[in-house]
Amino acid sequence: MEREFANFKQKMEGDALSQASNLKETIKVLQARVNELEAIRTTVTAINEDLKQDLKDTKSYIATANLELETIRRNHTFEVDDLRRKHRIDMDDVQDRYRKDTERTRKENENAADKVRKDFETQIDKLLKVHSEELARMEKQLKTEVEEEQRRRAHEVHQLQTEYGLKIKNVGLEVDTKEREAQLVQGELINVKWELDRERNLKVALQGQLSEATAHNLTLDAANKAMKAKIDFLESDSQAQSQAFNDLHRRMQEAIEAAEVANEKLRQEETLRRKLHNQVQELKGNIRVMCRVRPTNTDTETDPAKISFPDSDADSKEVYVQGPEKQSALGNVTTATYSYSFDRVFGPQSQNGEVFEEISQLVQSALDGYNVCIFCYGQTGSGKTYTMSSPDGMIPRATAQIYSEATRLEEKGWRYKMEGSFVEVYNETYNDLLGRSEDLDKKKLEVRHDTVKKTTTLENAVTVTLDGPQRVEEILKTASKNRSVAATKANQRSSRSHSVFILKLVGENGITGEKSEGTLNLVDLAGSERLEHSKAEGVRLKETQNINKSLSCLGDVIDRLGSGKEGHVPYRNSKLTYLLQYSLGGNSKTLMFVMVSPLQAHLQETITSLKFATKVHNTHIGTAKKQTKV
Missing domain, CATH: 3.40.850.10 (Kinesin motor domain)
Structure with missing residues (x-):
C-alpha cells in the first residue's frame, strides 16, 4: 500500500508539474502574442499620424493654390485696366490732333476718323475678349487641377482611413480572441487547481486510512503476540489450563455467534425502522x-x-x-x-x-x-x-x-x-x-x-x-x-x-x-x-x-x-x-x-x-x- 501510495504521489506530482509547465508555456505564448499586438498597434498609430500629416499638407497646398489663383485674377484685372487707360489716352491724342486741323480737313477726314475709331474699338474689344477667354480658360484649368488634386487626396485619405479601420478592427478581433483564449486558459487553470485540491484531499484521506491501517496492524500484531503467549502458556501448563483454554475458546465462539445474532437483529430492526418511520411520516x-x-x-x-x-x-x-x-x-x-x-x-x-x-x-x-x-x-x-x-x-x-x-x-x-x-x-x-x-x-x-x-x-x-x-x-x-x-x-x-x-x-x-x-x-x-x-x-x-x-x-x-x-x-x-x-x-x-x-x-x-x-x-x-x- 505504501509503494502504491508513493507511486500515486509521484504520478500526481509529475502530472501537476507537467500541467504547470504547459500552463507556463501557454502564458508565455499569450504574452508574446500580446507584445506583437502592442507592436502592431504602435505601427498603426504611426501610420495614422503620417496620414494626418499628409492631410494637413494637402490642406496647406490647396490654400496656397487658392492664393495663387486670386493673384492671377488680380494681375489680369490690372492688365485690362491698363489697356483701357491707354486706349483713352490714345483717343484723346487723336481728338486733339484732329481739332487743330481745319474744319475743311476735319470734314474730309471725319469719316476716316470715325472708321479709325471704330477699328480701335474693335481691336480693343477683341483684345478684351481674348484676355477674358484666356483668363476664363486659365481659371477653369486651375480649378480643374485643384478639384482633381482634392479628389485624389480625398481618395487617398479615405483609402488610408479604410485600411486603418480594417487594421484596427482586425487587431480588436485578435485581441478579443486572445482574451477569450486567456479566459478559457484561466478556466482550465481553475479546473486543474480544483482537481489538484481534490487529489490532495484524496491524498490526505489515503494517508489517514494508511495510518489507521498501520495502527490497526500494530494492534493486531500485539494481539497476535499476546495470543501466542497465551497459547505457549497453555501448551506448557497442565490439563486444567488446557481445559480453561477450551472453555475460553467456547465462550468466545458463543460471544461471536451472539454478536452475529445481534447484528442480524439490528439489521432486521433497521429494516423495520424504515417501514415504521415511513408509516409515521405518512400518518403525519x-x-x-x-x-x-x-x-x-x-x-x-x-x-x-x-x-x-x-x-x-x-x-x-x-x-x-x-x-x-x-x-x-x-x-x-x-x-x-x-x-x-x-x-x-x-x-x-x-x-x-x-x-x-x-x-x-x-x-x-x-x-x-x-x-x-x-x-x-x-x-x-x-x-x-x-x-x-x-x-x-x-x-x-x-x-x-x-x-x-x-x-x-x-x-x-x-x-x-x-x-x-x-x-x-x-x-x-x-x-x-x-x-x-x-x-x-x-x-x-x-x-x-x-x-x-x-x-x-x-x-x-x-x-x-x-x-x-x-x-x-x-x-x-x-x-x-x-x-x-x-x-x-x-x-x-x-x-x-x-x-x-x-x-x-x-x-x-x-x-x-x-x-x-x-x-x-x-x-x-x-x-x-x-x-x-x-x-x-x-x-x-x-x-x-x-x-x-x-x-x-x-x-x-x-x-x-x-x-x-x-x-x-x-x-x-x-x-x-x-x-x-x-x-x-x-x-x-x-x-x-x-x-x-x-x-x-x-x-x-x-x-x-x-x-x-x-x-x-x-x-x-x-x-x-x-x-x-x-
Whole structure:
C-alpha cells in the first residue's frame, strides 16, 4: 500500500508539474502574442499620424493654390485696366490732333476718323475678349487641377482611413480572441487547481486510512503476540489450563455467534425502522405546510405589522395577522384579523436549528429511499434564501445529517453514494448553477423522466460527488454567484429564479442485498410579489409574470395531488413542477415553509402568501380558513 501510495504521489506530482509547465508555456505564448499586438498597434498609430500629416499638407497646398489663383485674377484685372487707360489716352491724342486741323480737313477726314475709331474699338474689344477667354480658360484649368488634386487626396485619405479601420478592427478581433483564449486558459487553470485540491484531499484521506491501517496492524500484531503467549502458556501448563483454554475458546465462539445474532437483529430492526418511520411520516401527512415569521431589523425596518401567536406556549400551530383598517360609508372603522393554522408555526425568535428539527425526519426518509421536496415560499425579502442556504441553513444541516447517518449505517452493511446538482428555473428555462458562468445562457439542460423506475435525470447538468460535508459549502458559493438576482422596488437583492438543490442518495446493503434510491430536493422559490408593489417593468416584468405563473402551477399540482382523485396532474404547465414530477406525487413527501415578512409595507403580500399556503394545507387536512371582524 505504501509503494502504491508513493507511486500515486509521484504520478500526481509529475502530472501537476507537467500541467504547470504547459500552463507556463501557454502564458508565455499569450504574452508574446500580446507584445506583437502592442507592436502592431504602435505601427498603426504611426501610420495614422503620417496620414494626418499628409492631410494637413494637402490642406496647406490647396490654400496656397487658392492664393495663387486670386493673384492671377488680380494681375489680369490690372492688365485690362491698363489697356483701357491707354486706349483713352490714345483717343484723346487723336481728338486733339484732329481739332487743330481745319474744319475743311476735319470734314474730309471725319469719316476716316470715325472708321479709325471704330477699328480701335474693335481691336480693343477683341483684345478684351481674348484676355477674358484666356483668363476664363486659365481659371477653369486651375480649378480643374485643384478639384482633381482634392479628389485624389480625398481618395487617398479615405483609402488610408479604410485600411486603418480594417487594421484596427482586425487587431480588436485578435485581441478579443486572445482574451477569450486567456479566459478559457484561466478556466482550465481553475479546473486543474480544483482537481489538484481534490487529489490532495484524496491524498490526505489515503494517508489517514494508511495510518489507521498501520495502527490497526500494530494492534493486531500485539494481539497476535499476546495470543501466542497465551497459547505457549497453555501448551506448557497442565490439563486444567488446557481445559480453561477450551472453555475460553467456547465462550468466545458463543460471544461471536451472539454478536452475529445481534447484528442480524439490528439489521432486521433497521429494516423495520424504515417501514415504521415511513408509516409515521405518512400518518403525519405526505404534504405538510409550516410557517416561519422573519424577525424585524430594528436598525433599518420600522412600522412592523401586528402578528400574534396565540398557542405559542402549546403546540404552536396558529398565527393571527391583523389586516389594514377600513372605513365604511357610515364612518365606522373596522380591522380584519386573519387566523391561519399550519402543521407548525415558528415565531421571530426561532433559530435555524429549531426549524431543522421539524424537517430532519423527512431528510431521514430521503436516506431511506423516498423522494422528498422541501420548499421555501414567500414574498420577496421574507428570508427564504437565509433559511435554505445560510451557513446553518437547511441545505448544510441536511447534508451533515445524511453524512452522519450514512456513517452510522456502515456498521450494518450499508454503503451510500451521494451526488448533488444545483439548477435554477429562470423565465421557464433551466440553468446549471454549478457550470461555468459564461455558459449559463448557452448550455441547454434537458429533463428526462424514466416512467418505469420513476426517476428523473438532468442531461448536461454538472453533477458533483459529495465526499464530505465541506463540499456543500463550495457548491453553495458557486450557485450563489451564478443565480439570477436583481433589485426591485420591494427588495434591493431579489431572487428572480427558483433554485433547486438535488441530492441523489443511492444505498446498497452488501449483507442483506437491500437497495434504496432516494432524492432530496431543497427548493428556494423566487419571491412572490404584486406588480403594483414591485413596480416591475421590462425584463423585471417578464420575470415577475413567470414567477407568479410557476407558483400558481405548483399550487394547482399540490391541490390535485392532495385531493386524492385519480386523473391528470398538470406537471407540464411549469418547468418547476415538471422537474419535480416524481418527487411530488406517489409516496413522496412534500414540506412547504411559508416565509412571512413582519413589515406593515408587506402586509398585503403576507396575507396573499398565507392564503396560498393555507390552500395547500387545507388540501391535506381539510380545514377552513377562519376570519373574524374586530
